[in-house]
Amino acid sequence: MPLHTIGLLDVSILHNQSDQEVHPSNFGPNQTDFFDEWESYLEHVLRERGVRAGERYFTVERKRARKEARERLCELDYGHFGTRRRVRNAVNGEHVSDIDAGEVPSDPLRLLLRSPVNGTRAFIAHEVVGRASVVGVLAPDLKKWFQKRHNGYRLEIDYVEDADAWNDFLDGSTLRELTFVAHRRADGNRAGRPTTEYYDVRPVRGEALPQNWLRRLRSDGHLPASEVLSIGVDDGDIDETRIVVQKNGRRRTIAIGADWPRFTWEIDPGSNQRPGDQQFYDVARSLIGDLLSRLNIDA
Structure with missing residues (x-):
């Protein structure tokens, strides 16, 4: 930062x-x-x-x-x-x-x-x-x-809340991290408390994640986890998608579908x-x- x-x-x-x-x-x-x-x-x-x-x-x-x-x-x-x-x-x-x-x-x-x-x-x-x-x-x-x-x-x-500033930043940015978040209730959890599972996707050191993923997230507001993760995950279980984008050495974290962060x-x-x-x-x-x-x- x-x-x-x-x-x-x-x-x-x-x-x-x-x-x-x-x-x-x-x-x-x-x-x-x-x-x-x-x-x-x-x-x-x-x-x-x-x-x-x-x-x-x-x-x-x-x-x-x-x-x-x-x-x-x-x-x-x-x-x-x-x-x-x-x-x-x-x-x-x-x-x-x-x-x-x-x-x-x-x-x-x-x-x-x-x-x-x-x-x-x-x-x-x-x-x-x-x-x-x-x-x-x-x-x-x-x-x-x-x-x-x-x-x-x-x-x-x-x-x-400046959407124009965010769009300017995203133009030319690279996708550095992608996280799918799922909230579940464990079968053996008597209290019924939800558990949170994180599925992180990171590139090989020095590289970036596919730029097409970032374009789809910007245009569609959604990227199915089943298309990205190598393990079996039901897309319906995913409650939140977070990305980390980088431009000119500056990284920012965004929750897709939520209001723009400050x-x-x-x-x-x-x-x-x-x-x-x-x-x-x-x-x-x-x-x-x-x-x-x-x-x-x-x-």
Whole structure:
């Protein structure tokens, strides 16, 4: 998995009674602008000295605005606390210090909010480092804070599910693994608990599975296990088919027939270095700009 990627969030505001979406740039009796509310939320986080949820924690490290573009940029420090850890010098192996249970080893994660004047959507591009993402803590806290301030309205935050991005990735990808999953109840299992069996198909090292299988899975949404496996398996027993595809060294896992998994976009393909601010925000602006263009929203 690439070290640094970008995920996209779709932000909308709904009127509780009517369930109608309202314009984030002008809603409620005071004609509130979500562009300004986001700034107020970040200030709230700073006053509260960060947000804690379980063993997860984040705070605002720095922020700035580009009001003419209706953009707000910020960097959040995010991490886990509660487990005593050590810091060692990777050159000589010496024990340098300890991280206390109340301290947080954190990742600096950048975000860009774009809140157009028109339309009923705002978008947030957020940095993901490996699997570290602040969204699981930030989104529920932001919604709770918003609800307290705006009686009669609620904030909805969803991941952008981009089928086009997935199709672009699958074009030119190779099929690296194929797994059929079957859930059964064993005859001798008195409790009647189901058992799960996995049938894995992998290529010879350095090769790929037949490309025709991937084409059939994309076009038909199905590939009979009986045509692939050398052992006798009833196709009716197969409940799920998973594939691992690879493109330009990047692997992704997909469950066929299910909703697309969350897609994250590489910032600097092939690099494990932290991208500079300019590169991160340029890629974030490009992704949000493409999204606004597809939705015919004039920024």
